[in-house]
Amino acid sequence: MRWLDVRRHSLTKKGTTRGRGSHLSADGVALARLVGSGIGPYERVVTSSSPRAVETAVAMGFAVDDTVEMPSGYVADEIPRHAQWDWTEPYQQIADIIRKGRAAAAVAETHLAIWADTVAGVAEGGSALLIGHGGAIELALVASLPDAAHQTWGTPLAHCDGARLGFTDAHFVSVVFSRASQTFPG
Template sequence: MRTLEVRRHSLTKKGSTREAGSLLSGEGVSRERQLSVELHAISYVVTGPDRRHLETAIAIGFVVDAMIEWPSGYIPAVIEHHDQWCWERPFERYAHLLRTHSPLR
């Protein structure tokens, strides 16, 4: 059976240290190293184009097979940046918006 595992990037540095060296924080790297023990074998790894995506995969211990561009899912006046963090039921609301807003689809 094939499985698709989707992960968000790990914890990043904040403030003035964000752009110095790695984008991931020490805690972010530690969490991903712990996760690597729990994950089963992964045969193909794809990340987004951001450095934090690549760094997360490497911290877990993966070799990245491909980096691809994908849409952000944010559209002005429909879904603003990080709106979903305030929604009570974000997956249900996003599904509704996908059905009713053709630009988002």
């Protein structure tokens, strides 16, 4: 079995200090450091090409091996921006949207291919880390385990939340969620 830890980027600056690419705030660096101290090591670290994703991995204490362009999980006419936060069973709702086989399903498959490529590059028993974005991670999680009990998965991923996926025979076979709020209640 190989392991893939997928995490949402950390907290970003707001307002006029946000800047292009939404750089991490001081609280975001502190959160990433705390979360990073309890995870790893990793044979491979891949992030979105967005500065906030790269900065999250570095603040966690991991060198980035590669950056990848990752499409947004917010898809016109299917998933409005941040809609998952208003849904009672967000992962079940995403599964229903993906089953329709439209644009959101294609985005999920794109992310799933990136995830599989990332973890396939580590040795048996090894782990990889991928830092991405809210909205897109949830889509790929559902696509990675299409027959799971999605209604039991809880809330969407907040900053630095993640999931650890088992990968064997070119397929994801298990998931365990990790909530940053359990380690960083602030």
